[in-house]
Amino acid sequence: MNCVQTNWRSISVFVDDTRQSENVGEYAAALAQHFGAHLVGIHGIAGMPGEYAADSFALGRQAVSGVIARKKVAEEEQAFAGARRFAALSRKYEISTEFRVMWSGHADNETLANSLHCDLVILGHPKPHGLPEDWTAERLLLASGGPILVVPDCWKDNRIGGLVLVAWNASREARRAVADAMPVLMEAPSVTVLVVDSDKSPEKYGEEPGADIATHLARHGVSVDLEQIRSGRRTISEVISSRAADLGAALIVIGAYSHARSAEMVFGGVTRALLDDMRVPVLVSR
Numbered sequence: 001m002n003c004v005q006t007n008w009r010s011i012s013v014f015v016d017d018t019r020q021s022e023n024v025g026e027y028a029a030a031l032a033q034h035f036g037a038h039l040v041g042i043h044g045i046a047g048m049p050g051e052y053a054a055d056s057f058a059l060g061r062q063a064v065s066g067v068i069a070r071k072k073v074a075e076e077e078q079a080f081a082g083a084r085r086f087a088a089l090s091r092k093y094e095i096s097t098e099f100r101v102m103w104s105g106h107a108d109n110e111t112l113a114n115s116l117h118c119d120l121v122i123l124g125h126p127k128p129h130g131l132p133e134d135w136t137a138e139r140l141l142l143a144s145g146g147p148i149l150v151v152p153d154c155w156k157d158n159r160i161g162g163l164v165l166v167a168w169n170a171s172r173e174a175r176r177a178v179a180d181a182m183p184v185l186m187e188a189p190s191v192t193v194l195v196v197d198s199d200k201s202p203e204k205y206g207e208e209p210g211a212d213i214a215t216h217l218a219r220h221g222v223s224v225d226l227e228q229i230r231s232g233r234r235t236i237s238e239v240i241s242s243r244a245a246d247l248g249a250a251l252i253v254i255g256a257y258s259h260a261r262s263a264e265m266v267f268g269g270v271t272r273a274l275l276d277d278m279r280v281p282v283l284v285s286r
Contacts, residue, residue, distance in 0.1 A: 007119060007182075007183060008035045008037050008119045008120055008183045009036075009037050009038065009119060010037060010038045010040065010117065010118040010119055011028060011031060011032050011035075011037045011038070011039050011040070011118060011119065011120045011121075011122065012039075012040040012041075012042055012114060012115060012118040012120070012121050012122070013025060013028035013039065013040070013041055013042065013121075013122040013123075013130075014042050014043075014044065014121070014122070014123055014124070014128060014129060014130030014131050015041050015042070015043055015082065015085075015086065015124075015129055015130045016043060016044070016082065016129040016130045017043075017078055017081050017082050017085070018129060020124060020127070020129065020153040021124055021129035021130065022085070023124075023151070023153060023155065023156065024122060024123070024124040024129060024151050024153075025041065025085070025086065025089055026089065026158050027122070027151050027155065027158050027281070028041075028122045028151075029089045029090075029092070029093040029095060029097075029158075030093065030158035030159070030160060031122070031160055032093070032095045032096075032097075033093040033094070033095050034160040034161075034187075035160075035183060037095075037119070038095075038096045038097070038098070039089075039090075039095055039096070039097045039098075040097070040098050040099075040100060040114070040118060041082070041086040041089075041097065041098070041099045041100065042100050042102065042111075042114045042130055043078075043079060043082040043083075043086075043099065043100070043101050043102065043130055044101075044102040044107050044110075044111065044130045044131060044132055045075050045078060045079065045101065045102065045103055045104050045107075071104075075103065075104060079101045079103075082099070082101070083099045083101075086099045087099070100114060102114070102132075107132040107135075108132060108134075108135075111131060111132055111135055111140070111143075112140075112143050112144060115140060115143070115144040115146065116144055116146070118146070119146070119147075120146070120147055120148075120149055120180075121140065121144065121146060121147070121148050121149070122148075122149045122150075122151060123137050123140070123148060123149070123150050123151070124150075124151055124152075124153060125137070125150045125151065125152045125153065125275065125278060126152075126153070127153075128140075137150055137275070137284070138256075138272075141256060141284060141285075141286055142286070145286075146180075146285075147177070147180035147181070147283055147284065147285040148283070148284050148285075149281060149282070149283045149284075150275060150278065150281065150282050150283075150284065151281045152278050152279060152280070152281070154279065155279075155280065155281060157250065159250070160184070160187065161187050161188060161189060161250075162188065162189070162248070162249070162250025162251065163188060163189060163190045163191070163192065163247055163248060163249050163250060164181070164184065164185055164188040164190075164191045164192070164249060164250065164251045164252075164253060165191075165192050165194055165240070165243065165244045165247060165249040165251070165252050165253070166178060166181075166185075166191060166192065166193045166194065166213075166252075166253045166254075167194055167196075167240050167252065167253065167254040167255075167270075167274075168193050168194060168195050168210050168213055169195070169196075169204075169255070170204040170205050170209070170213075171204075171255055172255075173255025173256050173285065173286050174213075174254070174255035175213075175255070176255060176285040176286065177253050177254055177255040177256075177283065177284065177285035178213065178216075178217070178253065179285075180283065180285045181251075181253045181283050181285075182220065184251065184283075185217060185220070185222050185253070186220055186221060186222055188222070188223070188251075189223065190223050190224075190225060191217060191222050191223060191224050191225070192224075192225045192226075192227055192243075192247060192249070193210045193213055193214050193217070193224060193225070193226050193227070194210075194227050194229065194239075194240065194243055195209045195210040195226070195227070195228045195229070196229050196230070196231055196236050196239050196240070197229075197230055197231050197236065198210070198228060199230070209228055210226045210227075210228060211226065214226045227243070229243070235270075235273060236270045237269075237270050237271075237273035237274040237277070238273075240252065240254070240270075240274055241274060241277060241278075241279065244279075244280055245279065249280055250280060250281070251280065251281050251282070251283060252274070252278075252280060252281070252282045252283070253282075253283045254270075254271055254274065254282060254283070254284055255271075255284070255285060255286065256271050256284050256285065256286035271284060
């Protein structure tokens with residue numbers, strides 16, 4: 001198999017035992033195959049398998065031990081089912097893989113630990129399959145500092161190498177997103193750099209908004225088109241989504257733009273609105 005030379009050598013994907021998660025796993029496996037990367041499947045035990053309402057009324061050592069044993073068996077069955085499903089992906093795509101389980105009670109620490117040693121983390125949407133219930137894509141991005149590729153459940157196209165739309169606002173976050181996405185940008189048949197409402201802050205962009213980042217990409221061998229658009233009465237996220245649909249984009253690259261005071265609010269209004277109504281995969285960095 002001919003593999004593309006890239007700095008993506010390890011990709012992690014959070015998965016669970018749902019049908020929606022299968023699409024995310026297929027996408028991650030296809031991406032790993034294309035780039036010759038090692039794929040790590042991370043399965044967080046969710047939903048407290050084997051637990052019943054009556055368990056809280058268990059009395060006596062034998063009854064409590066029985067509840068604990070039943071829950072352990074249910075968790076192991078869920079983990080084994082996930083492992084079998086992931087092993088099937090490994091065989092189908094002929095890729096190097098490993099499967100990790102985050103057991104109940106250890107998920108918080110292990111979620112971060114499993115996100116620090118890879119080039120890219122892939123999550124499903126709107127539910128980030130495999131993440132603990134109190135974790136979100138936003139929290140993971142803040143904690144790990146690495147790029148996150150969010151794949152909507154409705155996305156069925158696993159082909160790699162489609163058109164990419166880069167939402168450019170001349171910020172540090174946007175520059176980081178471009179750098180993190182460079183492997184796929186260099187593979188894309190075409191990349192559109194989209195600049196929205198540059199006239200509202202002309203000091204950020206220079207004489208020709210977006211021209212400098214387009215030139216930078218071109219020097220990496222990327223085929224680039226530059227578009228400058230005014231939002232009019234639409235929100236910026238609506239402009240980005242609409243243009244991505246018009247172009248038939250297979251991926252949107254965006255920085256986690258934020259002007260909020262709270263460090264927890266890393267996505268900002270544009271990024272959050274885009275993810276809330278996403279229809280194509282989105283790579284986010286900060």
